[in-house]
């Protein structure tokens with residue numbers, strides 16, 4: 260794991276390169292620089308050989324870098340970590356002072372989220388949590404971490420006055436965690452302004468951003484003052500719907516050490532094969548995201564003029580209440596579009612059954628387009644009044660716009676809408 264050559268290699272050769280070049284080259288060959296393989300191999304080995312008893316002892320003591328056991332570090336996993344680090348953090352600093360990368364890969368987005376919260380908070384501590392977050396994140400905090408003495412206070416983070424009130428009421432909060440844009444109504448939080456408010460009250464409160472919807476190509480929270488940024492790599496970073504994974508990047512040495520303890524002691528490391536799949540996927544991230552965004556913007560415009568659509572949620576539309584903030588904070592506006600059908604619940608279900616090309620499935624960020632109806636699917640178990648508070652009406656539909664031909668996607672929506 261602690262291969263000091265690896266991050267130096269990345270720093271030396273890719274520090275001054277653009278995002279697309281880093282996505283392709285950073286991290287490749289970092290672990291085994293002398294292998295002739297063109298692409299990073301899958302090191303599908305649970306344990307690693309020591310050249311001598313003395314070397315084994317020195318690796319265990321941390322005196323020399325080296326691999327021991329895949330739960331604690333693996334060359335394929337390190338390649339992914341170095342690449343994500345170059346994408347998320349190259350503008351700020353690429354290497355840990357000791358030469359270790361400051362990104363750690365996990366077996367899922369939820370493993371990344373739970374490790375991040377555990378790295379910040381202990382029994383008796385309070386954390387602030389965005390009130391519109393992925394369901395399992397809310398459940399983790401309210402049902403699981405609460406049993407271990409971590410208290411959660413919900414806050415509507417797009418509302419900076421609410422953020423100020425929450426941190427003033429909980430000045431010892433250890434962390435604030437939120438998503439921007441949110442799911443499925445795509446509200447935006449001003450990351451830089453939030454960091455200023457929170458750190459102004461408690462400089463030791465860690466700001467954690469779930470950047471899954473935006474990806475580092477569109478938004479880099481560490482550059483805006485956040486301490487920890489994480490992703491479900493299951494989504495855009497992997498990009499092909501083939502793998503479940505997560506990553507966390509931080510510029511804080513203490514947090515990185517705590518995250519590593521969680522990986523080691525809880526065992527939330529990814530398999531080498533899964534890390535390899537994510538690593539292959541992320542190479543095309545900029546090309547894919549450009550096309551996701553172009554298709555999503557065209558679809559949002561089409562829907563906003565459609566007679567059967569009451570409202571469209573997309574930060575790239577001037578009608579979005581936080582369009583100006585999105586323009587400032589994000590390079591483009593992402594690939595997720597939500598819209599509300601005038602016909603409500605039944606219209607939503609009808610659209611799901613009628614539509615072609617869009618696959619009826621949850622998740623997002625795949626190369627192909629996905630569609631889902633939150634009221635009858637992902638949010639069906641949420642009480643209707645709570646759903647409505649989060650903007651999830653019965654007629655709300657969420658699409659994860661893929662990279663198919665734009666005209667085909669618009670035609671498919673047009674035909675399906677004609678039947679609802």
Ligand SMILES: Cc1ncc(COP(=O)(O)O)c(C=O)c1O
Pocket residue numbers: 367368369370393438442469471472490491492493503504505622
């Ligand atoms: C924003 C966000 N964060 C985290 C997760 C959890 O990721 P995973 O399913 O990889 O554990 C999801 C899953 O949908 C998500 O949408």
